[in-house]
Amino acid sequence: MREQVYTREDTGRGPLILVNASHPLPPQPAPRLAPALPGQGDVLLERRAARMLAACVRAAGGLGKIVAVSGWRSRGEQQEIWDGSLRDHGEAFTRSYVALPGCSEHETGLAIDLAAASPAIDFIRPDFPRGGVCGEFRRLAPLFGWIERYPAGKESVTGIACEPWHFRYVGAPHAQIMAERGLCLEEYLELLRGGGLRFAYRGGAVRIFRIECGENGVTLPLAVRFTVSGDNDGGFLLTVREEAA
Numbered sequence: 001m002r003e004q005v006y007t008r009e010d011t012g013r014g015p016l017i018l019v020n021a022s023h024p025l026p027p028q029p030a031p032r033l034a035p036a037l038p039g040q041g042d043v044l045l046e047r048r049a050a051r052m053l054a055a056c057v058r059a060a061g062g063l064g065k066i067v068a069v070s071g072w073r074s075r076g077e078q079q080e081i082w083d084g085s086l087r088d089h090g091e092a093f094t095r096s097y098v099a100l101p102g103c104s105e106h107e108t109g110l111a112i113d114l115a116a117a118s119p120a121i122d123f124i125r126p127d128f129p130r131g132g133v134c135g136e137f138r139r140l141a142p143l144f145g146w147i148e149r150y151p152a153g154k155e156s157v158t159g160i161a162c163e164p165w166h167f168r169y170v171g172a173p174h175a176q177i178m179a180e181r182g183l184c185l186e187e188y189l190e191l192l193r194g195g196g197l198r199f200a201y202r203g204g205a206v207r208i209f210r211i212e213c214g215e216n217g218v219t220l221p222l223a224v225r226f227t228v229s230g231d232n233d234g235g236f237l238l239t240v241r242e243e244a245a
């Protein structure tokens, strides 16, 4: 049987990686990048995240009305933003709204800050309203694998103030599960640590569970239909489609 080996380094890769103040992103090459939205070559995302973002914006009727403000950042760029915010806004503001270099989801290429199109856009706290096309985007986002990453009420879990403009690609069906159950990424990964879950999906079902990565990595057969993502916390999340009965 053909097999695939996943190494400890691989635990820091994939759409479900947790990146926050206590889970820095290990240094790694930039992901393969693409423009976050059509015509916005200055803002980049990991390619699949970009494709799904554009599809969601299109479905919401938001092309030209929703603007990508900030996507992938190198560690150096995150450092510049941190330094600039410290200088201009002080430490309390910066600690609330800017992640420490190495601890920003933006370095993964899986996070985007969005704004409603406007002549004046605030780079650190863009305006992304709850109504109109932005609201429609918000409603559809989980179907395209995107979540509102720092919602109100989860500040004590995420460690980040409510940021209604910051979205994170976690992929399907995870975004839908998190939205339906009202879980932020930290809570979702904690739930999977405590045991697997089953989710009715696309006329069938998937099972999602976590495996710890050992010293020598994890070897998985290629025969089963599944996807794998690291969690940036020493393990992998497996998403397996159940065979029809």
Ligand SMILES: [Zn+2]
Residues within 6 Å of the ligand: 106, 111, 112, 113, 166, 167
């Ligand atoms: Zn952001």
